[in-house]
Amino acid sequence: MLRPRIIPSLLIHDKGLVKTVHFKNPKYVGDPINAVKIFNEKEVDELALFDIDASVNNVEPDYHLIERLANQSRMPLCYGGGVKTVEQAQRIFGLGIEKIALSSSIVQHPGLIPEIAERVGTQSVIAVLDVKRKFLGGYEVYIHNGKKSTGINPFTFVVKLQQMGVGEIIINSIDQDGAMKGFDMPLIDKIREQISIPLTVLGGAGNLDDIGGVINKHGVIGVAAGSLFVFKGVYKAVLINYPTRREKDELIKQNYKYHSNIIG
Template sequence: MLRPRIIPSLLIQDNGLVKTVNFKNPKYVGDPINAVRIFNEKEVDELAIFDIDATVKGLEPNYSLIERIANQSRMPLCYGGGVKTVEQAQKIFGLGIEKIALSSAVLQNPGLITQIAERVGSQSVIVVLDVKKKLFGGHEAYTHNGKKSTGINPFKFAEEAQKLGAGEIIINSIDQDGIMKGYDIALIDKIREKISLPLTVLGGAGSLNDIKQVIDRHGIIGVAAGSLFVFKGVYRAVLINYPSFEEKEALRQK
């Protein structure tokens, strides 16, 4: 039976685990391998890992680190960062990753969605849309850690990605990133109207109630969070955490 997924989102920079606010000022919060081991023990639904250096610096995916993470993980893994070709995607799948997250490469070349989907299956191809509100209304997709505007309407692109064979969309609010004051519900509502694909939302979770609000509103959906699962308390002390089995069940009940 399909159920809502509660997904920690981890950012990697210089092989370390970091957290950002509005995609800026990355703060080192620990070793990614250690975080994966802790999340194993907490039996998370799925783990999303994004290398925020790879695309910006034009680097290949860090296959060695990806392999180490996959070897340690006992949960489904989604990886994004630096993937530009079918061959790179296949290599990453060969290391034990279940899903590939694509962003800047497919915004520049949407046909890559179809090429990778034909090789590995649509269910494994995830399109990530990092979006900002525009000054006079609407939203725009950004790349390169929120630094590069694309002029692309994320809702129209999500519809195109669905037609091209994507298996899932991740919508990430740059405006809400790291501020822990709740998800952009209007953004989630709008993207949900446009696509029938599995949808995961990211950006803004500050409490389990924020997660519950999205699940109550949209049912079977992926609800991802970064700060919520790596910080604890008003002083944002670093502490890897995740809802218990009982808490997860409560979040999934209306």
């Protein structure tokens, strides 16, 4: 049976691991290779890695770093950042990455989705939508690390993405990013209503109860977090952490309810 996934999300900036708040002021928190080694020991479900420089600077993905990360990892890896062509995606898959996350490119080059899906399968193509609340209500998709508005409505866009062959969607709340004050549940609820493919949510987790609340409401879902898994305590000391297998099993046991209408 499919189970909810609890996923650390790591941001790579200038080859280092950073954490942001509302997509601003990246704070250095360590070496990404070392972080992967630690998460190996903690037996995480999956690890998401996002290079926040590549698309903004219009440069190729850092294949050398990707290869080093993949070689160290004993868990499924999702990589995003700078992928604009099928050839780039295939090269990254060849380095050992299981999933490719597309963000800016799905807005600027949507035809890339079916092209990659045809080569590697829909299950390996992930769409990442960075979403922000509009001043007068509603939500809008942003690209380039939240710097560029697109005018795109995320609720209609996710339906199109599913139709084009995306195998999973990651919804990242810019408003909640790094705040550690809980997920944007109205956003998650509305997105979940629109699609039947797997959904992962990101932005706002401050504790395991926040993760449990999403699982309780939506069943089989991916719940990702950044700050929660790289900081510890009220003073946010840098410490890579993740629930033990027993803690994770108990969290899922307490909150997971089977929803027959949810695929992933």
